[in-house]
Amino acid sequence: MDQVSQHLPGAGAAVGHDVLTGAESFARMWAAAVIGTSYVPMTRAEVVVHLHCLTDQLVEALFANPFRAAVGYQVGAKLVEAHFTGTESLSRTIHLIGDELLVELGVVEDERMRSRLAALQGTLAAGYAQALKERTLREQEAIRQAVLDARDHAEAALRASEARFRAIFSEAAIGIGIADLSGHVVDANPSFLDMLGFTAAEMRSRNVVRDFMHPEDAASVWRLYEELVRGERDHYRVEKRFYRNDGEAVWTHLTVSLVRDDRGEPKYQLAMVEDVTDRHLLQNRLRYQALHDPLTGLPNRALFLERLQRAFNTTTPGARVGLCYLDLDGFKVINDSLGHDVGDQLLVAVGRRLDESVSGPGRLVARMGGDEFVILVEGTSGTQDVVDVADRVLRSLENPVRIGGHELSISSSIGIVERAVEGTTSADLMRDADITLYWAKADGKSRWALYDPERNAREVARFTLSATMPAALERGEFFVDYQPLVRLDDSTIAGVEALVRWQHPEFGRLAPDRFIALAEETGLIVPLGRWVLRAACQQARAWLDAFGECAPFVSVNLAVRQSRDPGLVADVRRILDETGLPATHLQLELTESAIMDTADEPLEALRALSEMGVRIAIDDFGTGYSNLAYLRHLPVHELKMAGSFMEGLRAAEGADPVDAQIVATLVSLAHALGLTVTAEGVETAAQAERLRRIGCDSAQGWFFARPGSPADIERLLAR
Structure with missing residues (x-):
């Protein structure tokens, strides 16, 4: 932690002491949250000491220059090494870090720290997932080896092999199921039964093909299954959803191996199932945060560009696309005179109005940053479709917005581009929309301007003259x-x-x-x-x-x-x-x-x-x-x-x-x-x-x- 204070802004003894105290307090909170979620061969005091060490690493990474998000990966791996492998351990850790760490360190308002913390959460989850996966694979390999040993040494060590297999089968943290080649379940261990909410008798009445197929399974899952039961492959790994007995979906990492008889003919199929629902939900949450604006909740630039590129990758003949690129007139004056808090609330209100007025199938409203927004209109039939959207936007902003006792009148300037997908690129569309937004501003604001190639040619010529005049x-x-x-x-x-x-x-x-x-x-x-x-x-x-x-x-x-x-x-x-x-x-x-x-x-x-x-x-x-x-x-x-x-x-x-x-x-x-x-x-x-x-x-x-x-x-x- 001595190194942490060197990276603190305005590093001084008082600031460093606050960070040390906050880290120690957070470590105790962390220990209280995860004790009991996993079987860990440590006393409560030892757990606190261990988590305090991991907290120090996270804090040092937060304040380090340059910033290294890979520290989170190492912390996630060390959690698994310490046997924090219960389904609740990772979830409580990620939520606690996101909700309390910056508060305890006293830097909750620091945007840079919040961005760094989000990165550390992601890498911690990745490190935890990788370490847990490697541990699972080791367990899987041990189980598979036990099955093979049972086959190869059936006469010499049948009882010992059966005992070992049963011990692993019964005590394994991952779900294990055995089925015949027709798909009927022969046996399932307690972890698998708990995972899907069935009794042993109910499970044995199930057929893996008929009862465990999810409607959104990829076709490749069942192609791999058919190859395995035909003896064309010995195993495969996929990510698959199952339905629990109560109807809820469970996300899993599924590994299916083929067990052959003494003659090498397919005999059984062995499934090893790891419940990754929490991890999947966390990944979805992190992806949502990465692709949405934290202020307005609208899609951000990254998600917009992803959707725009997808629109340009279409194979539909004659496909067309349109853009409305807009920013708020006079927003800087409001932001500077009334404060950033009022400005932020205004952006939220504008984002809500845009979403309510123009959202629909084939449309996406996104915040590009600052007071700039963009509306993607897919599958247009002509320019009028996008002009209608722009008119609705202007009408939606006509009524003043009341914020903190202020009645704020707002308007917007909008650049419009609409054209066929073929013969252009997403970069061309964005460039021309930006140019057209500038025209709308120059023409008097509170209006839209339509892209005009002739006007653009004149503007380009004007810029060329301006740039070449000194040399001329x-x-x-x-x-x-x-x-x-x-x-x-x-x-x-x-x-x-x-x-x-x-x-x-x-x-x-x-x-x-x-x-x-x-x-x-x-x-x-x-x-x-x-x-x-x-x-x-x-x-x-x-x-x-x-x-x-x-x-x-x-x-x-x-x-x-x-x-x-x-x-x-x-x-x-x-x-x-x-x-x-x-x-x-x-x-x-x-x-x-x-x-x-x-x-x-x-x-x-x-x-x-x-x-x-x-x-x-x-x-x-x-x-x-x-x-x-x-x-x-x-x-x-x-x-x-x-x-x-x-x-x-x-x-x-x-x-x-x-x-x-x-x-x-x-x-x-x-x-x-x-x-x-x-x-x-x-x-x-x-x-x-x-x-x-x-x-x-x-x-x-x-x-x-x-x-x-x-x-x-x-x-x-x-x-």
Whole structure:
């Protein structure tokens, strides 16, 4: 036990003493429970000492690091070695260990200890069973040898052999029966009679084939029996159920041996029967615990996966299967705010509602862990079967759950997958159900989402782009196109907007709407934006060298995350210095919502850029909710009107008067604030002419030119 204290959490003298005291107390309880269940050649004090030693081994295993469940196997074997072989000895030992050991040690709330204890219970039962089986086999071999001795030495030692056989036959702890080849019972020992509840006379009137066949016996049991009575085998061992005289079932390990006469012909059959009912029930109990969630009592992940795999192993043509994968919306908030006890009670209530609302033939409700549940629907005829199940689940959770004075409203998000078994796997089904659950969450919760292969393909492509984007920047897969900003009074090019593109090796040429949002999410927008800014400034410098005063300024879009980057001003200053581009030839565009939501520190950055000479423009103006009074205090030089305002100016026969008035008002407002105005999305000559008459300064759109390469811009400048 000195070693135990070394493994105790926060090992100290006080904790170690408590464990020692608890172990000693448990050993006394153990002795009191098992004394009288078996014939043991020890005094009560010796029994206590022996069980105290075994308790020490169990306690040391519980606290050992690493944990070794095999210690339980050794303890089970030592119980058999000490002659604790009665039917009640193992049952009382397993129940007492499970109910009292952690209590005596003071660690009943420790989940790790409870898990370890369950493992030790299982290995103790296995060790006990193996040791008892080996002892039984030794007894069986002794009995068989006695039978053979009776045959081989019939004349020389008939009386001694008969005495030995009778002693073993009568006193053996296992049941023994002798029958002729037609199956009629010739004799049975007291253990066998007690096991099945018959008298000797009743047993001799029985036929082993007619009276002891159980309806659930495997066909192999009786095939082996027929081979034995024909003399084709000398013995066989099986696990078999018998009916007692009172109708109850008894689980046994049955060994049947053939006894031949002097000529080697089959004469009798000898059955040796060990009652393993308690062990069988214990194994069933342990299996139930291993395959069910201890909190809700529902099947757990292991049992669910077992049933799911069985559904995929079917040979039924055209078989289909469906899954509802669900978790509770907002469960973490309830768990964190009201405590784990309330959270656990909520899970129990939800599990009960799910089981009551959807359980039935071909269906399995299981808890996967945490607040996640899954419903398996076998033998579906189509997607609607699983959708109906999901709708019932959502309805079952509509009413609040009352727990400890709290009325808790709950809902669930559900991912649905339904398909033919052929052509897919259980792993594919689980993966797609998990993906679909994520969609249901993303789409607003308290709903179900159906698996869509096209949406999944888009999600996979989106993930691929996100994962490959950093390397793409290093490999030079990005490039910049430019679209002219044209003065409306003389149709000359005032500037160009830099528009980044991605030449993806798999997906081809990608526009910004395919990857800019991803860059924002991953944080790559800052290095990507820096790269675009440098490329645009280098190109603007080249045009300044080639075209002088006719060279356009370059307008670069600035993402929200870039505008809040502490290094923005330093980056712009360094790039302008490196490229030699005057600050007046650079314009930075921010969206209306981004610039209106700008906090003090980013706003100071924009003011610093403006003081350097960099132009600041508000992109897509008019689509947000601008505070017009606040606008006059921002370091802004230009408004770029959103293309949606151009729709009413498109028609050749006349402009929409409302749209025309809105555009005129915006232009007038901008000019009153000392700002220039550029109209976006101009596609017709009528739009351009109406904007010119309104007084708009410049415009861009397909009417003037689509985004193109630097060479395309140079041709326009030269022309």
